[in-house]
Amino acid sequence: MNQTKVLIFIVLAQFFCTSVWFASNSVMPALMAAYSFPDQAMGWLTSAVQLGFICGTLFYAFFNLADRHSPSRVFFVSALLAALSNSAVLLLSPEIVLFTVFRFFVGFFLAGIYPVGMKIAADYFEKGLGRSLGFLVGALVLGTALPHLLRSLLIELPWQAVFVSTSVLCLIGGLLILVFVPDGPFRRPGSGVNFQHTLRVFKIPAFREAAIGYFGHMWELYTFWALVPAILAMQRVEPYQVSILSFVIIAIGAGACVLAGLSSQRWGSGNVARLSLMVSALCCLVSPFVLLYAPTFIGYLFLAVWGTFVIADSPMFSKLVASSAIPELKGSALTLVNCLGFALTIFSIQLLDFLKSSYALPYLLPLLAIGPVVGLLMGPKYSNLERKQK
Structure with a gap:
């Protein structure tokens, strides 16, 4: 199949499927008002998805599912189960524990969507992988931001409309991969289950440094995304404005990922990643001054810049990890x-x-700089990564 068509289908599938990720965050005020959820509900539900994703990735990695079986089929089954878990909250009694459990399962099955989607892309693009992953992670960003847009468009409808629409999109995304994206030409089927064998990749210096850079990036990314509505609420804007502005601030990172992927072909993935880490670290450190003392429109502009660079390094690290791993x-x-x-x-x-x-929240945001700083100090360097790949 034509690589351009394959990339389009993978990007669309990732966009649709990852829309279930922040579905609960986009309607959190409505959930708290309707069911008297505690103030910590945002942290609990967001962390439940993240914890589910962690357990899911351990499960998928332990059984080498994406290497031993057809990645396209693994993607579809995961999308189907994620959609069912996301929509299950519509049938539950309004209890925070049950919501948390099913948000956990959403994260669990997302482990068969996001990383497996990158695996599928890597099986099609040995050359230009950084550019391809730029589009792929850009789709993840748009999918993550989409519930906020849906909430702003469906503001007159019950919060359940967001869960219905994102579940349907997730199922469509899985079908796109199953029907239109067969296993790639560069796929190398893996062997039996051997978790210790998988851990051998960390003995590779280039892989280890790319992974550390990615870890530093992740310390900041999802916490920033989760807090965007709370940061905007401090600006005393209307609820519908919080939703649409949250969408813009998160979604702007999609274009940044695409631009980073294109730039990496000339400047190198490591260099683009380091630039992004430096800018996002700076945003973390100066955020209290900007959000507390700058005019409101400057605060919006600042958050847009932060939303741009907080994610731009993600496809670069994924490319470096994929390129340095054992095939x-x-x-x-x-x-x-x-x-x-x-x-x-x-x-x-x-x-x-x-x-x-x-x-006060603005005084806590500099703590997010810990990740980018560690990534800059211990992550990929041009001398020992980019030269090996050229």
Whole structure:
């Protein structure tokens, strides 16, 4: 199949399927008002998805599912189960525990969508992988932001409309992969289950450095995304404005991912990733001054810049991880790195969620700089990554 068509279908599928990721975040005020959820509900439900993703990635990596079986079929089954888990909340009694459980299963089956989608792309694009992953992660960003847009468009409808629409989109995304994207020409089927064998990839210096850079990036990313509505609420805007502005601030990163992928072909993935880490670290550090003392429109512009660079390095790290992994373990290696990266997001989300009950949110945002700084100090360097790939 033509590579351009394959990329289009993968991007659309990722966009549709990842829309279930932040479905609960986009309607959190409505959930809290309708069911008297506690103030910590945002942190609990977001962390439940992240924890589910971690457990899911461990499961997928332990059984080498994306390497031992058809990645396209694994993607479809995962999308089907994620859609069912996402829509299950419509049939539940309004209890925070049940919501949390099914958000966990949404994250669990997303482990067969996001990293497996990258595996499928890697099986089609040995050359230009950075550019392809730029489009792919851009689709993830748009999918993550989509529930906020849907909420702003469906503001007059019950919150359940967001869960219905995202579940339908997730199922459509799975069908797109199953029907239109067969296994790629560069796929190398893996062997039996051997988790210790998969861990061997961390002995490769280039892989280890790329993974550390990715971990630093993840410490900041999902906590920032989860807090965007709360940051905007501090600006005293209307609820529908919070939804649409949250969509814009998160979705702007999609274009950044595409641009990063294109730029990497000239400047190198490591260099693009480091630039993105530097800018996002700076945004973390200066955020209290901008959000508390700058005019409102400057604050919006600042958040748009932050939303741009907080994600632009993601496809670069994924490309470096995929390129430096053992070929027959590529799918499991991508999944395992995703797992460890998302484990960090739970710590950062819960840390800020706990502290914001005692401190003003803007003063806590510099803590997110810890990740990018570690990524800059211990992550990929041009000399030992880019030269090997040229």
